[in-house]
Amino acid sequence: MTSDMHGILPKSSLQRLLDVLSVRGYRIVGPMVRDGSVVWDTVRSVSDLPIGWRDQQEPGRYRLEQTDSQEVFGVVHGAQSLKQFVFAPREPLLQIERRKEGFTARPTLPQSEKVAIIGARACDLAGLTIQDRIFLNDAYRDPYYASRREGLFVIAVNCTRALSTCFCVSMETGPRARSGFDLALTEVDNQLLIEAGSEAGRDLLSNLSLSTSSEQLSVEAATRIEACAQSQVRRLDHSRLPQALYEVHEHPRWDEVAGRCLACTNCTMVCPTCFCHTVEETPDLSHQQTTHVRLWDSCFTQEHGYIHGKNIRPTIKDRYRMWLTHKLASWIDQFGTSGCVGCGRCITWCPVGIDLTEELPALLSPGIQSSTAKRQADGNSRRVEG
């Protein structure tokens, strides 16, 4: 653990933490209940946080429920990871103007904003670390991402409750936040155990005049986090990756899952690590100027697989295979880590509940050929009816 400072903040004093951040010029962002889930939004007071709410997640299904508790961080997460704060869904890159001779292109770097995010989970931090590796790589450092990243202050929350869709333990990313945070909180009944994970976090903690953390509370917090880890039943066995997935390129299971996959892009949108993007122009009618804009894209779109004169991934099967193989296998070759952090968002937010922790073992085990062939035949007969 990199932190060297702990403290206890009574939950009734959480507002003090928010106030100190405000005074330091941060816009505070936290989970807020909206439309049956939580989304990141600007938090002005503790009462904006989803106190007493809990989320239940399963493949293709998300529900919030209200409890009698005063839990502040009872909702584990919504569809949004930290991705949007650094890799913006819509990022203007250049303002291009026609001149008498040629044109000018002016970079439109985002205004640097100090944003403090409260409520990030260990899986979110792992996702952010992977995105950092992609966007802040020395040779190809992305100034837009870097500008947003610089202003970020991350307050993590250690998980003490696992969702049925969580598998961070098997991906070794959670449920405890190990690194990549400025502050980390563990909610234990009426108290918040705080630890600092960065210089900025230490500095802030020293200004909060907290009571010293007790051994008893630390042990209780650790016990609850461990219990959360133990309660996770879902797992992804990645021990044979990447090679094993490369070897099943022609497995019939790909056809089976393609029969269910909608190619709707939701899994890639909610994935904390997916970084595909496209760029588009927005010219004015007189063709004097245009904004060159970067947008979130997905390997499930038609154009993603389009190269000159040909679409190399026309079918849903091609696209799902591309996504899963990259996420779980070739990502390791490319970045030295899996592209999956075990947050389970792609399972929950897939409209038809496709579950990669079910697909991977099916793809890696040879014994399912007959049942797959049967399901395929069923699928085909349905199509013929149309």
Place this chain on the structure above:
Amino acid sequence: MSKLEAPRKRPRLAVFKFASCDGCQLSILNLEDDLLALGQALDIVYFPEASSAMNPGPYDIALVEGSITTDEDAHRILTVRQQAKVLITIGACATTGGIQALRNWADIEAFKQAVYPRPDYIQSLSTSTPISEHVHVDFELWGCPIEKGQLLRVITDLVGGVQPRVPADSVCLECKRQGHVCVLVAKGLPCLGPVTRTGCGAICPAMGRDCYGCFGPSEGARKGPGLPPNTTSLARHFHDELQLIPVEVLRRFRGINGAVEPFRNESRVWENKR
């Protein structure tokens, strides 16, 4: 499509109406400030919805709203085509037959008898068909109504000599970019977003409503084994998990774009299950 390159003068624009509600034409008028820019970039010579000055062709760009539902219109669209260098359909009616294509599954004579005191006055075809079934269409704009920004973009591209394109991805892509909560996953609503073409700006999910497919199938009306849109999987999910009965599944797909092939085929599957 490059026929408009380097025009000597402002391209001449005409707007024609067939069987439709005029909503797409109103989207043009709703361009507001951009309408002035449009009027400067183009010479709007025929647009009865907006002006009584109706000048004869030929036209550089013809925007066609509405579907073909009468013999007369089936002939008129031929003359429009002859006068237009570039013909663009605007909206669901012109592009797929529209909501009035529901008649394709019904008995038009029975409708006439039920609605009109003198049904013999009504001269109407038994089907509503898209413009592309009658003449060559250079570009199709989807939506009920069209999204005015898309229209402006296509005209901008044409005026600039650029091949126009509008995205054909699913509504979900834009919905997630905008940060809306998925109404299908979080509320169990039978949202057609996953199989519907983007372009609207995900306005229904943004309001907590399920998409009803007014922009037509994602990736257009392309068809083939294993290609999107996977209506089969979504329909099965509506039925098996969201507990829609077959006729409700049928109605999801047989709506504003019910006549376009991927949606038409899916509704037929569920008709057979009734």
